Amino acid sequence: MPHEPQPQSPDELDAQAVRTWSSLAVAALGRAREDIDAINVYPVADADTGTNLYLTAESADRALAEALGNAPAGVSGTTADGRPDTAARASSLPTLSHAVRAYAHGALIGARGNSGTILAQLLRGVADVLGEEPGDRASGPLLARALTRAAEEAYAAVAHPVEGTMLTIAAAAARAAETAAAAGTAADVALAAYDGARAALADTPGQLAELSRAGVVDAGGCGLVAVLGALSQALSGREPAAEAVRGRAVPVPQTPQPCDAEEQGGPAYEVIYLLEAAEPDVARLRERLDGLGDSLVVVGGDGLWNVHVHVDDPGAAVEAGVVAGRPYRIRITHFGDERRRARGERVQRAVVAVVPGEGLAGLCGEAGATTVLARPGEVPDTAELVDAIRRAHAREVVLLPGGADQRAAAAAAAEQARADGVRVAVIPTRSAVQGLAALAVHDPEGTFDEDVVAMTAAAGATRYGELAVAERQSFTSAGICQAGDVLGLIDGDVAVIGSGLDDTARAVLERMLGSGGELVTLVLGPEVPDSLAARLEAYVQQGHLAVDTVTYRGGRHCAPLLIGVE
Secondary structure (H helix, E strand, O other), X not given: OOOOOOOOOOOOEOHHHHHHHHHHHHHHHHHHHHHHHHOOOOOOOOOOHHHHHHHHHHHHHHHHHHHOOOOOOOOOOEOOOOOEOHHHHHHHOOOHHHHHHHHHHHHHHHOOHHHHHHHHHHHHHHHHHHOOOOOOOEOHHHHHHHHHHHHHHHHHHEOOOOOOOHHHHHHHHHHHHHHHHOOOXXXXXXXXXXXXXXXXXXXXXXXXXXXXXXXOOOHHHHHHHHHHHHHHHHHHOOOOOOOOOXXXXXXOOOOOOOOOHHHHOOOOEEEEEEEEOOHHHHHHHHHHHHHHEEEEEEEEEOOXXXXXXXXXXXXXXXXXXXXXXXXXXXXXXXXXXXXXXXOOOOEEEEEEEEEOOHHHHHHHHXXXXXXXXXXXXXOOOHHHHHHHHHHHOEEEEEEEXXXXXXXXXXXXXXXXXXXXXXXXXXXXXXXXHHHHHHHHOOOOOOOHHHHHHHHHHHHHOOEEEEEEEOOOOEEEOOEEEOOOOEEEEEOOEEEEEEOOHHHHHHHHHHHHHOOOOOEEEEEEOXXXXXXXXXXXXXXXXXXXXXXXXXXXEOOOOOOOEEEEEO
């Protein structure tokens, strides 16, 4: 739970004031999230802007609380005569630089949606200015400069800035802050920024046709006003004046319409991921993603980025990230499901799949599944799986854990989701290829029990193999292997020890097909050439004429080769 915020000195912004600001922002967005969701019409009318901003602020608040060691906000201690012990406070608390950097980093790694991603970049802009200052407190002029940098960086992060959005609100807040900076305290500057933002928010319907038609202000801008109001309150101790929207927001009327994104005139998927990459590679990624879709926002720096884009081909968006660097925490959302949620509807049934590679995440996302990426040596925790189940927004969920080591977390997540009223079935898949087989027979129109039985049967009827490279000498069920040997595993046990991928893959395939099969699935790792798949397909066709072969790219984090035989 957030700590209880306390007002700070109005003269300067310090680390504890940042923490108070953060807690007040979470509280304000928590109160306003449903109203903001209700007026969300741009860029996609998916009723989640308030929720995305709240979750982003919550992530930032957690990171900040951890960085400050959970010290109570506004408590500085006193001297023997009862006066504030500022010396003790200065020696025991983290610096302003440390606080704002932690705050911005928490927003970056937890940013949700278009609005949350922009909020993360705004906080980074603030941190870029305040984080470079040698002192522990920021004056009014310095805070104004930070808000100006925040607006500039937010505009730069958006591929095609549009006025009438939260970018416009940020710019208006910065202009008002600069005007008040000459003779104002930090509290004066924060209040001016808030008032400037409120005035700009009221003007947004005249700047954006979608807002004018719906008769609402911009939802992202409304959230930013709440965050700036929290900053003003943190410094002055006074609750901000009412926002420009009088009373509670009125939900935008939702007329019956198809949920298919193409019929809505926009891309079908939202793709978000964190990316470890160098800045030149990110510049090329921007160009690639800009050609794939719209609503492109890339925020961050210093090697860590948050990427957000709307596309029709989520697999291509993820693969572009693989080319640029190391993407992770990949989230793929189908807007058809989001639009149903915007009308207050839940989909009847959804699939949540844990997959070991970005390419597989894109493939399963295209098939309609909500995905969770499992990197080598890392098992997704229960919280990640619960979040994925909630994102699926369905009454019934089929969960594909993907491996035996992930079943415990899957079972715990299922129990939590059931407590929320969601019917969940966990299919005991032990490999990604079993998950693909189950997903191939998924029938959302059938009954839940029939669907679960069919998917379980398809997974159980799929033998799975894998090629891996031995890291050291060890004993296996097939004998002693040396470092660098290629291991061929069948159903989890080492069955073949070879010296090359080709020969080992052929030996594994021959053993797996010895008991029959109709379809071979090959999933190639990132370093494996397409020519290997071609040779293996020819090998299967030559010896087993009635067996079909399909090949997929597993992407980063996938094993060199996964094999499924159905």
